[in-house]
Amino acid sequence: MxxxxxxxxxxxxxxxxxxxxxxxxxxxxxxxxxxxxxxxxxxxxxxxxxxxxxxxxxxxxxxxxxxxxxxxxxxxxxxxxxxxxxxxxxxxxxxxxxxxxxxxxxxxxxxxxxxxxxxxxxxxxxxxxxxxxxxxxxxxxxxxxxxxxxxxxxxETNLLGAFESEETQTMTAGERTVLRVTETDAEWGEATKERTPLTVAATVENPTSGEVVFSQLGYTITMNDVPVAEGTTDGGVHVEPGEETTFSIDSTFDNGKLPTWWERHVENGEQTTMDVQFYATLAEDGETKRVTLPFLSERVVFTTDVLGGGEATTKTVPRTEATEFQPPKLQSVESEWIVPETGNTGIKTSAVVRNPNEPGSLFADHLSVDANYRVLMNDVQLVEGRTSRNLDSGRTDLELSGDITNREVQRWWVSHVNNGEKTDRVVERDVTVDAGFARLPVGGEAERGTITTDMLGPVDSSSTLEFSVAGQQVGTISETQAEWGDATVAETPIESSATVKNDQNEPIRITEIGYRVAMNYVVLSDESNERSIEIEPNSQATVRDTVPLDNSKLGTWWKTHLERGEDSTLSVSYYVVVEYRGYTERVELDALNYEKSVATDMLGNESA
Incomplete structure (x- = not known):
């Protein structure tokens, strides 16, 4: 990775x-x-x-x-x-x-x-x-x-890009148009550890028949609600009828506030909303009024990824004053397995998001959506898929996919076996809309469940098997046991044992132990080991063996498991070779031999 x-x-x-x-x-x-x-x-x-x-x-x-x-x-x-x-x-x-x-x-x-x-x-x-x-x-x-x-x-960031515009915008006081803004610009001064100078300039036009007089213009700047700067014009601004003028406002960032801002920036996933709020003081009929300038005011969202190595982003987002915002809704999410003939398996997820804001409205053209699909099994991330795109008005179809490597399958299997054949499943289907001023989750809560299996359950420890050599009954096999050992990424051991009783007056010998374990005909272990275990006349001995399952075969099994609708048939067989009076006989250990269906539900569509 x-x-x-x-x-x-x-x-x-x-x-x-x-x-x-x-x-x-x-x-x-x-x-x-x-x-x-x-x-x-x-x-x-x-x-x-x-x-x-x-x-x-x-x-x-x-x-x-x-x-x-x-x-x-x-x-x-x-x-x-x-x-x-x-x-x-x-x-x-x-x-x-x-x-x-x-x-x-x-x-x-x-x-x-x-x-x-x-x-x-x-x-x-x-x-x-x-x-x-x-x-x-x-x-x-x-x-x-x-x-x-x-x-x-x-x-790189581009925090001042939002203030560099030649687009004409209008300011009103009540229902009266008092100013047209025809151009804006901004420039940083030489910054020090203590302060960061910033100058914002605007060219304005007076469309009225009388002189427009502002006693003062100013703005405040916050970053993630931390006040970092404010500034005002040195004096009044006078704009003659039909004329235009350019004014500038000097301010200074208080860099001593930046550690507090940085704390919030990191806690917010390295995202900051820089809010620049312009206002004017207007002298009218002998009164001074403070009038907000929404078309000069800007809200900029910028992100960094200092640790992750991703790209920094900067975008201007719409302000929410006097605007009714209808949050988008997640209509449906469907997931399916991808099982190619070669290569990794994966999951493809399709989602439908509907944006009720009308085309041309403020938010219809400024929304983006991030979708994430993640499956965790005992904290092993089995798969993750992500996608991001702009969100249009009306219906938006999203599709995302992620691969599952053989190593992730092995890691999950090990955790499942070592956890007593139990898996805590978490399926996250997150769809988040970024409206600039907030990130709005429109997906549901994570799907949580438990997957349990009992692959060794059919072992019959209470049965007694009589066995013969050369047609003569010589003893019994009982107290058969099988349990999991400590699994690793490389192999999964099955610790097995059985009590062999010699009913004859002459010794018998166990000369070989063999076993075969397969899932959906993918053989995980198929070996025989020579042994020399002598059992004295009319006595008994416990025979133990370890069956190592080859976990490198799990990737091949995994594909068959998905192709069969997350269902597998586990087939287990054991035998021993017994020697008596020079004769040998292969004895199947019926209490340890069985087939069992094993089903899972990784995607959380139904209980497992």
Whole structure:
């Protein structure tokens, strides 16, 4: 799986260098092995943790698979620094990193210093609203220190783009048109850690027959409801009849408010609504009135993806003043399995969303929709599909799909067996409409359920089987048992046992134990093992064996399971070979031999 973030890519690179170097050296020195399997980074997940005005926690989990029979000792330290436009915002160290054999997870945590946000913001503004994020890692072994090349990515915003327009708009006071705005512009000044200057200019025209006099014009700016700036004209603005004039308003961002804004930005999924509210004070009939300027006022939603490596977005969204908004509705959701002849299986989901806002209305042309379909089995994400698009007035059809890899099938199977053949199922069908001022969920709650099976249930532990050799009854088999061992991604063991009683006056010998386990004719195990178990005359012994199911075959079985409507036939058979007086006989262990139908309901359409 590709690491989901720039931070994760660096940690994965550092870890890969570490496990290859330390793992290869450790195995070669301690065991003398001539070949060494290379440990691999299976998955890297990086997310924000706890966020306060002072710090923002960065949490990283790295799934590692070490195929070697010995683990890598914890002898390495990983140091890393996170920079945004050369402003170091986070530094961390993970000490004594080691990798055990098999599958394991390494957790890392560092804290971003939110006091650095004003310095970064200044650099972002002064760099043309562009930021380069880089991670600078260093790995240290005993007596060895190696700095790895930094990897960088950039993102841009366009916060002032909404204020740069030549479209004519009209301002009214009551029912009277008092001003036409023919052009607007905005420009950042040179930012510092303490302040960010901003100048907004507008060219206005007076369509009335008398002079329009504003005693003062001003605006306020909030980001996620955190007041960050306000400004007013130095004096009044006079516009003669039929004339136009240009005025400007200077304001200053208080960068000391930015740590609080950053906390809300991260908590809101790295999304910010910047609300710029213009107003005017109008002298009319000897009275001063404050009149809002809705067509100058703007609301901008911008997003970042500092950890995920995705694109930053900036869009102007409609304001909701005096506007009736009808939220869209999710009409239907249908899901079906995709089972190709080759390649991964998957799920295709179709959804219908209806937008009741009329064409041409304010919200009909400014809505977008995000749809997400996810199936979790015992916290194993079996599949996820996403899609995003603009939402038209009326009906919108959405379609999304996601693949299910064989490894995900194996991981779910292991969790199901180790959880006592029980799976907690969560099916999420999320459809969210972004109206700019809010994200409105129009889908239902997650479907939750439980899938239980009893694949070993038909084993009859109470029956007694008489067996013969060369036509002579020599003993009985009873107390047959079968239970799951601890499953791993590679194999699932079945621990079986039976009590064999010798009723004769001469010894008998168990020389072979064989078994075969298949699901829908996909053979998961088919072996026989030579044994030498002697049972004395008129005595009994317990015979034990382990049947390892090959989990690499589960991907093939999974396709047959889906093709048959999530139904499988489990077929289990055991036998032993008994030797008596020089004769041998193959004895089928009927109490352990059976066929059983196993059904599931992964999509939550009906109970399983």
């Amino acid at each position: 590709i690491p989901r973030s720039l931070f994760g890519k660096f940690v994965a690179g550092v870890l890969s260098a570490f496990v290859i170097t330390a793992g290869g050296l450790g195995v070669a020195v301690t065991s003398g092995m001539l070949t060494v399997g290379q440990p691999t980074v299976e998955e890297v997940r990086t997310d924000w943790g706890a966020v306060t005005p002072e710090t923002s926690e960065i949490r990283t989990e790295i799934a590692v698979h070490n195929p070697n029979s010995v683990g890598v000792p914890g002898v390495a330290d990983v140091n890393y620094a996170v920079e945004m436009n050369d402003v170091t915002v986070a530094e961390g160290t993970s000490e004594n990193v080691g990798v055990p054999t098999g599958d394991s997870t390494i957790s890392l945590s560092t804290r971003m210093d939110n006091r650095k946000i004003p310095a970064w913001w200044a650099s972002h503004i002064n760099n043309g609203e562009r930021t380069t994020v880089s991670i600078r890692p260093e790995i240290r072994f005993p007596l060895i220190s190696k700095k790895l090349a930094a990897e960088e990515r950039s993102f």
